[in-house]
Amino acid sequence: MQDVLDAILADRTGELAGMPVPPTYRGMAVQAAEQDMFAGMATRDKDPRKSLRMVEARTPEVGPGEALVAVMASAINYNTVWTSIFEPVSTFSFLRRYGRTSPLAARHDLPYHVVGSDLAGVVLRTGPGVHLWKPGQEVVAHCLSVELEDPAGHDDTLLDPQQRIWGYETNFGGLAELALVKTNQLMPKPAHLSWEEAAAPGLVNSTAYRQLVSKNGARMKQGDHILIWGASGGLGSYATQLALNGGAVPICVVSSAAKAELCRRMGAELVIDRTAGDFRFWEDEHTPSIAGWRRFGQAIRELTGGHDPDIVFEHPGRDTFGASVYVARRGGTVVTCASTTGYQHHFDNRYLWMHVKRIIGSHFANYAEAAAANRLIARGAIHPTLSRTYPLAEAGQAAHDVHQNRHQGKVGVLCLAPQEGLGVRDPELRARHLRSINRFRSDASAAQGPL
Incomplete structure (x- = not known):
């Protein structure tokens, strides 16, 4: 592996095709034998630092339409937190199910799961039938893995019955020295970014793009008022930028004065600190607070001059979903992905059906949407929101930070890269956008409290 890294650091990537593939590699993984280790514990008490550990994994065979990538950097997403705490189910059930679909997929059904759904790195090998990608190319990867053997996937690949999230529902993820991806996951690495900066946007930027901009999402247009939950977080920080870049008006919901200030530095003018405002959307564990929804809606109207949100960018789930449906304007849209506070949502259907609102489910992005989102990064129109970077061996601590919401923006992980700041071409x-690229780093220590 050191020979591979030396060639990349010396800009001798043209030599990679002739170098032997390392037979093993290091990666952060959970173990099937330990999937019950947190049984009976509250979600918040489950600790990724105990389950995520470094393994020496056997390098997988590169199949047709696949690439083996030397991973310079990766990033933490909430799906890695879910994998590490074995919620809502153990991801080994995904690997078993995938493994039964074909002999090639059987490689993924292992007693360990190398995780991670982001990467920036260099193509090391490509499999049979690959023509557009070559060893030595610098790439980032989006996380949608599809088979495309069913006609349903050929209009929108998210509709492929065999679509999966790489590194979450497949093995050989990006929190490792090597990763196995399909070549239709690859995109050019933005040349002005370092490895760790380039790795940070992939999953969250593409997810936010589909949710807000795509014809498959909310179809955001200029002038729309968009309520964004967790607007300084990994997903919300890209939604805020996409709204501003597209001429919309973000209404940023955050949990501290420091996070509110960060949203303003991104260019947002309308910010709600839900902690300072003491907004509560549940009377108790079982009873939603319509009075709390109503007070929140009044606060939004005071900020906007009487406008209700045209679009609500929803991802916390249980804690906020009822409020989201309530505050959306008549005929408005709630677009939702994930449910980081719980999957069982409660809302009052009167405010949906009688006010002819829509709820749209959105799950990551297809290749075209991911590529469009990546082009915005490459042009400097949207910027990474990297706040802190850990070495690969400390990815468990990085995931713990995200689980406990001790972060803002994205948390990066150096894999093969020996230090930060490498890979800028x-x-x-970069010089034109340096302040924006570093915006989240300067305030990392100020973030605290739930989104």
């Missing part, structure tokens, strides 16, 4: 473009 376009310093002129």
Whole structure:
């Protein structure tokens, strides 16, 4: 592995095709034998640092339409937290199910699961039938893995019955020295970013793009008022940027004064600190607070001059979903992915059906949407929101930070890269956007409290 890294660091990537593939590699993994280790514990008490550990994994065979990538950097997403605490189910059930679909997929059904759904790195090998990607190319990867053997997937690949999230529902993820991806996951690495910066946007930026911008999502347009929960977090920080870049008006919901200030630095003018405002959306564990929804809606109207949100960008789930449906304007849209506070949502259907609102489910992005989102990053129109970077061996601590919401923006992980700041190929473009690229780093220590 050191020979591979030396070639990349010396810009001798043209030599990679002739170098032997390392027979093993290091990666952060959970173990099937330990999937009951947190049984009976409250979700918040489950500790990724205890379940995520470094393994020496056997390098997988590269199949047709696949690529083996030397991973320079990766990032933490909430799906890694879910995997590490074995919620809502153990991801080994995904690997077993996938493994039964074909002999090639059987490689993924292992007693360990190497996780991670982001990467920036260099193509090391490609499999049979691959023509557009070559060893030595610098890439990032989006996380949608599809088979496309069913006609349903050929209009929108999210409708493929065999779509999966790489590194979550498949093995050989990006929190490792090597990763196995399908070549239709690859995209050019933005040249003005370092490895860790380039790895940070992939999952969250693409997810936010589909939710807000795509014809498959809310179809955001100029002038729309968009309520964004957790607007300084990993997902919300990209939604905020996409709204501003597209001429919309973000209404940023955060949990502290420091996070509110960060949203303003991104260019948002309308910010609600839900902690300072003491907004509560449940009377108790079982009883939603319509009075709390109503007070929140009044606060939004005071900020907007009487406008209700055209779009609500929803991802916390149980804690906020009822409020989201309530505050959306008549004929408005609630677009939802994930449910980080719980999957069982409660809302009052009167405020949906009688006010002809829509709820749209959105799950990551297809290749075209991910590529469009990546082009915005490459042009410097949308910026990474990296706040802190850990070495690979400390990815468990990084996941713990995200689980406990001790972060803002994205948390990065150095894999093969020996230090931060490497991999920049376009310093002129970088210089024009340096302040925005580093915006989340400067305030990382100020983040605290739930989104």
